[in-house]
Amino acid sequence: MPVWNEPKRRRPALYKQIAQDLERRISSGEFPPGSKLPSERTLAKEWNVNRSTVVSAYEELRALGLIERMQGSGSRVSSDIWGLARHRLPNWPKLVENGAFLPNAPLLRHIRKETLDHDLIDFASGELSPDLFPAASFRRILSEQPFDWQLGYDHPQGSPELRAIIAEHVRQERGINATPSSILITSGAQQALYLVIQCLLKPGDAVAIEDPSYCYSLRSFRSAGLKLCYLPVDRDGINPDDILALHREHRLKMVFLNPHFQNPTGATLSPARKQRVLELSAELGIPVIEDDPYSMTAFSGTPVPTLKSLDRNGTVLYISSLTKIIASGLRIGWVIGPQTVIERLADAKQQVDFGHSIFPQWVAHQFLRSPDYEGHMDHLRAALHARRERFVKALREKLGNEVELFLPEGGIHLWCRFRNELDGNAVLTEAIRRGVVFVPGNVLGTDKHAIRFTFGRAEEKSIEEGIQRFAEAYREAVQNFSRTSDPLC
CATH class of the missing domain: 3.90.1150.10 (Aspartate Aminotransferase, domain 1)
Known part of the structure; x- marks a missing residue:
């Protein structure tokens, strides 16, 4: 089975390596303020590079205010390296490059x-086209419904009223038995995935994702130092036997699936494969993260059975949102799972943003319970x-x-x-x-x-x-x- 291993971070260009080495030597006092630096020719020989590479390195240091280039006498460490008030600009580009959280592709x-x-x-x-948002319904809610929710910090898991109506919604329309205490409101499904990765996994853990998939593009997995193993997707979704093969080789800690109208292939995991995934999950003790933003969009009008609705062993952590069915700007998503997991994720969310904004939760609650929703x-x-x-x-x-x-x-x-x-x-x-x-x-x-x-x-x-x-x-x-x-x- 194919597996992706996190490559070593690309080393910076040679001139940047030289500049960084000299900066360290200046900071350590090896080259104190006013001292003369090696000539371009000497440094080029030391690093086995062209002289132009050294020139670029010195230009980098000069731009940072660390060195002065004197005509006819080479380069010296700035005699006023700290400035009159001992001020020095941070090296923002270097800080940006070295951050642990990777940028998007x-x-x-x-x-x-x-x-x-x-x-x-x-x-x-x-996302949906703006003309598919229920904007008229939202305007009516905002103009006709009195806002009577409290304005302080909300419950760590999100509004109790919204969680109650989501529990009813997933029971009636997705076949999932959930209680309000088993639900965490998140800023869309992407924050839910981020919390799961950060709270339940550690660097070096092997996880399986679909290929192709939306998760493939997420830097959250790579930032967390996870080993990504690929599950090829055909017209019936992933082959469960591939999970077993990958687990034997890599000891999987989690499987991430988007089983209904999958992003990007549109495939739906067949009923037989769903059952086999659940059997393997229970047999091997591997949690399945079901990312389900699309099951409610079935053109037939009959929602397909979710993995969570078929889960009899509590091995599926269910993630969904209103992003793909109501409005992306609401930023309303949720996780359904065991209470211990939900409390752990809620604690992490509190550290990030002190809980979800009350206003979009109120709008979502009003809309889900209104006759306009259906x-x-x-x-x-x-x-x-x-x-x-x-x-x-x-x-x-x-x-x-x-x-x-x-x-x-x-x-x-x-x-x-x-x-x-x-x-x-x-x-x-x-x-x-x-x-x-x-x-x-x-x-x-x-x-x-x-x-x-x-x-x-x-x-x-x-x-x-x-x-x-x-x-x-x-x-x-x-x-x-x-x-x-x-x-x-």
Whole structure:
């Protein structure tokens, strides 16, 4: 089974290594203020580098105010290194680089920046289109319902009223028997995942995630020093036998699954595989983290049975949210699990933010108990189904059999695998030039021939135009790839 091991952090460029070494020697007093530093030629020989590399290192130190370059007499440590008031600017770039919490993948940061800075057709953002939010219902709630909740710090696990209605909601619509005391309100599902990783795992632990998956792109796993093992996803989800094989080799501590209309493939774990996952979890004592943002979006209107609803041994920790079914800006998510786990996660959340804001909890509570909720869900499922159909029709018209489509029966994502050899990053560059953005498959897993479109984020009127621009970008990138790959070129 494939496994990903955390690589050593990339070493800085040579000139930065030289600059850092000299900074340490200056700080330790080896080179006191006013002292002369080794010549560029001497240092180049010592480090076995070009003289230009040393020049760059000295320029770095000069920019920090540590050294002075004297014409004709080389470089010296600044005689006023601490300044008249013994002030010195922090080395913010160095602090940023060395932080333990890793930044998002560069490509994801690039996609976000381009989407924010330019008016692009957005097939990348993992959220609903604004016209699918129940904005009119929220306005009515805010104007007609009196706010009578307390304004101090709330219960560590979140509002008791909201937890009570969520317990009723998951019982009626997801088949999960939960009590308010078994629920923790979080800032969306992503905070729930972060708390689980930080509180229940330690560096070096092996965990299994789907490939491809949203979790693949999360830096939280890598920041925590976890060993990531991959579970390939097909049209019926992951193969439970792969969990067993990985556990025998790596002693898994947890399995993270998104079993319904999975992000990004849209796959749903088959009933037989669900049962086998639960059997293995109980047999091996491996907790399963079920991330379930999409089961309520089933186009049929009949929610699929969750793993948690089938769990008879208490091995599933259930995570969900209102992000993909009501509004991402509410930031309402939750975890359902054993009380000892919930109390541990709640304690950590208190350390981070002193508990969730009371206002979005109040709005969510009012909406979930209102008659508007059911109508909104019916409208949402129909709208998502219609957008998926328009997306599929446009892709087949523009690209024909050049692309294999994985058709989901719910959710908001469409996974596309291309038959030609594909450089997803090059296609993205061309697509952004044409005013459309998506997520290349290599950001979400090991498949470099695939991409993810988020049809739930796309405005209906822009779907055909966006696919037209994408098709042009794809063909341009394929032609460029063929030219550069031709040995005669």
